[in-house]
Amino acid sequence: MAEGVPKLKKFKHSILSDHVESQEFQEIFRKHWLNQMSIKTKNLEIIVEPFRVCKISNFIRSESFMDDLKSELSEVQSKRLTMDLYQFEQTNDLANYCTDNIGIFHETFKTTMVTWMENNTNIELSSTISMTGSCYCDTDYLLCHDDNMGDRRIAFILYLMPTWSAKDGGTLDLFDTDDKGLPKNVVRSIVPEYNSLVFFEVSDHSYHQVAEVTSPELSRWSINGWFHGPQRECRPPHPQIECQLLDPIDKEEDLSYWIMDTYLTAGIVEGIQNDVEKKSYTYLGHFLKPKMYEKLSQEIVAESIKWKRVGPANLRNYEVAEASSLPCTLKRFYDMFGTISFFRLLKNYTQLDLVPDNKNMKPQMSIELQRWSKGCYTLICDKLSEEESSGIVDEDNADDEKSNINSSRGSIEEEKLQKRCIGLSLSDGSGGKKVDKILETNDDWNRDPFEDDKVLRSILKDKKPKVDKQDESEEASCSKSEDYSKRSPPLHPDSEDPEVSDIGDYLSDSLSEDDQDEEEEQDVPGTLDVIMQFNTNDVPESETIDYIDTKELDSALIHIAPDDNHLSLVYKQLSTCRLHKYVNHYCEGYFYNLICTYRE
Numbered sequence: 135m136a137e138g139v140p141k142l143k144k145f146k147h148s149i150l151s152d153h154v155e156s157q158e159f160q161e162i163f164r165k166h167w168l169n170q171m172s173i174k175t176k177n178l179e180i181i182v183e184p185f186r187v188c189k190i191s192n193f194i195r196s197e198s199f200m201d202d203l204k205s206e207l208s209e210v211q212s213k214r215l216t217m218d219l220y221q222f223e224q225t226n227d228l229a230n231y232c233t234d235n236i237g238i239f240h241e242t243f244k245t246t247m248v249t250w251m252e253n254n255t256n257i258e259l260s261s262t263i264s265m266t267g268s269c270y271c272d273t274d275y276l277l278c279h280d281d282n283m284g285d286r287r288i289a290f291i292l293y294l295m296p297t298w299s300a301k302d303g304g305t306l307d308l309f310d311t312d313d314k315g316l317p318k319n320v321v322r323s324i325v326p327e328y329n330s331l332v333f334f335e336v337s338d339h340s341y342h343q344v345a346e347v348t349s350p351e352l353s354r355w356s357i358n359g360w361f362h363g364p365q366r367e368c369r370p371p372h373p374q375i376e377c378q379l380l381d382p383i384d385k386e387e388d389l390s391y392w393i394m395d396t397y398l399t400a401g402i403v404e405g406i407q408n409d410v411e412k413k414s415y416t417y418l419g420h421f422l423k424p425k426m427y428e429k430l431s432q433e434i435v436a437e438s439i440k441w442k443r444v445g446p447a448n449l450r451n452y453e454v455a456e457a458s459s460l461p462c463t464l465k466r467f468y469d470m471f472g473t474i475s476f477f478r479l480l481k482n483y484t485q486l487d488l489v490p491d492n493k494n495m496k497p498q499m500s501i502e503l504q505r506w507s508k509g510c511y512t513l514i515c516d517k518l519s520e521e522e523s524s525g526i527v528d529e530d531n532a533d534d535e536k537s538n539i540n541s542s543r544g545s546i547e548e549e550k551l552q553k554r555c556i557g558l559s560l561s562d563g564s565g566g567k568k569v570d571k572i573l574e575t576n577d578d579w580n581r582d583p584f585e586d587d588k589v590l591r592s593i594l595k596d597k598k599p600k601v602d603k604q605d606e607s608e609e610a611s612c613s614k615s616e617d618y619s620k621r622s623p624p625l626h627p628d629s630e631d632p633e634v635s636d637i638g639d640y641l642s643d644s645l646s647e648d649d650q651d652e653e654e655e656q657d658v659p660g661t662l663d664v665i666m667q668f669n670t671n672d673v674p675e676s677e678t679i680d681y682i683d684t685k686e687l688d689s690a691l692i693h694i695a696p697d698d699n700h701l702s703l704v705y706k707q708l709s710t711c712r713l714h715k716y717v718n719h720y721c722e723g724y725f726y727n728l729i730c731t732y733r734e
Contacts, residue, residue, distance in 0.1 A: 148242070149199055151194065164253075167188065167254065168256060183321070183322070184309060184321055188334070189327070190332075194329050207294070207355070210226070210228070210236070212226070218513045219277050221274050222270045222344075226266065227266060229265065240263075243265065251333075255335070257363065260362050263359060265359035266357070269354065270347045272349060273347065275718075278317050279341070279448060284362075285362045287336055287366075288333055289333060289340070291332045291358040293327055294329075294357065295326060297328075302352055304346075304347040305344075308320065308324070308341070312446075316448070326356070341447070379498040379500055385473045387473040392467065406703075410703060411485065414705040415703060416702075417694070417702050418702075418703070419700050422699055427698070431669055433460075433461040433464040434668050440455070448513070451511055452505065452511070468501070472499060487734040498732075502727075502729050502730075503727075504728070504729060505725075506714070508717050508722075509716075661705075661732060661733050662704070663704045664731075665694065665701070666700075666728040667700065667725070667728075668725065669725050670697060671698065674696075677715075677721060678693035678694055678695050679702075679727070680715065681712055684709050685709045
C-alpha cells in the first residue's frame, strides 16, 4: 500500500463498484486532486477550473440496486419548492427512511464514503452527512449559489436518470469568479450521467447552478447532499453592487408631450395621491399618449442600442442599455424621468419629499432600461444591496452590514432572507393577510376609493396589480401551477407530513431565536419604484415583477403583470424587496422594463 493512503474498511456487501475502492484508483485520484491536475479516464474525471470537481462514473456496482433505489425514492414523501432562487421538488432527509436500499445507501455514505473522502481529499470530516432526493421537471432550476453554509465541506450528487443529454438542460454549471470573488459566467457544464457521483469541496468560490430543465418529457432525478466537518472560518465580506444615484436635473420638461392629459389634471393627481397613501401602490393604465408609446416601442428594439449584461450571477442576470446609445426619442424619454418636472409630478402623486426645496432635502434617483429574455432573473438580496449602496444603512454599522449584503447564500442576513422566503412557499398559503405598508387584499379594488371621480376609478381599475388571495390548500408562490401527473415516477407534492424536508436544510441554516430578536424596524425613509414596460404582448402573464415583505413568513405578494403602456408606482420600505423571477425557456424574444427608484 502506498505510504499515506490508509486502507479502507469495506462496508459489508459493498454496493460500490470495485474500481471506487481499489488502491490504484484512489492513488490516481489523490495525486490529481491534491496537485490540482486535470484527468479524464473511463471512470474518473477531475476538473480543476474554475474549482475542483470530481466525477466518478459507474459508481454503484449493481444495476438492480440502482433500479430498487429509484423505486424506493419515488415513494418517499416530498415537497414542491418554489422561490426566487429555485423551483424543483425535494424529499425530506433520507436518514429518516429505513427502507432496504435507501438505508444501505445512506449507511455506505456515512461510513465508507466519509472515510474515502477524508483519506483522499485531505478534508477533515465528521460522521454527519445530509442526504435528500431531488426531482427537476420541465422549467425547474436552481440558480447560482455556492453551498457555503455552516459546516458543509463536500457537496455530492448521484445521478439516477438512465437517459439524459445536453439538450434536456439540467446541467451542473460551474461559474468563474472576478477579482472580487463574485460569480461571473458559466465556464463549464457537466451533463448528468447515469450512475455517476459528482462532488466538490464547498468554498468561497464554488459557485454553481442547476440549469433549467428544458425537456417536457424527462425528469432529472438525483440523490444529493453534503459531507460535514469542522466549521470553516467566516468569509470576508463581498463588495456591494454599485448603484449610481442621480440628482434631479434642473430642467423643465413639458410632461404633456408624453403623458395623457388626464393624469396631469389636479383632481386626478389628488386621487392618485390618496390611492398611494392608502395602499402604497397604484397602477395607471394607458399612461403615455398612444403615438408616443408606439414610437418608443419601435425605438427600443433598435440594433444601435448597446446592451450590457449585469451581475453578479448570485444576485441578478439581465441586460441594461447604455444611455448614450439610445435613439433620439427614447433618450429624451429616458432623461425625462430625471427632470425636476417629473420629480415634482411624483411628489404630487405621492406626497414624498422629492423636490429639493432647501439645502437639507436632496432627493435622488436611479434608472435602468432593462432588456429581458429567457434565463434572466433577479434575486431577493438584490434589492437590499441597492438600499445598502444608497447609504440608507447607518454609517456606524456599515462594516457589519457589508458582511451581510451581497455575499452568497451563506451570510447571516441571507439566512434570514431565505427562511422568510421559504415560509412563502411552505406556509399554509394564507396569502390574503395584509403586509405592513405595501399590500392589501383584492377587496380594496372592489370598493370605491374615489366616490366622486368615475374617470379615475375607471383608469385605476382598467389594469391592476395582481395580489394573491389563496385558500389554505394552495401554496403562496410566484410560479404557475403544474401538472404533477405527467411525472414518472411520481413524487408526492401534496404531502402534509411535517417531516418533509424544506429547502432551508438544502441551502441555509436555521435562524436561532437570538437572530430573530435582532430584527428591529429601522426608522429609515422608503423608496418609490416607477416602472414602465414595453413589448410585453408575447410575454406570459406569469412573468411578473413581484414585491414581497421579507419579514413576513406568510406574506402575500404583489404581482405586476407584464402589460404595455401602464405605469406602476410602488412605495416600499427597507424590508420590501422587488424581484423578477426566472424567465423560463418558453419565453421567446425580448421584453423591456424601465425601472426608476426615487429616494427622498
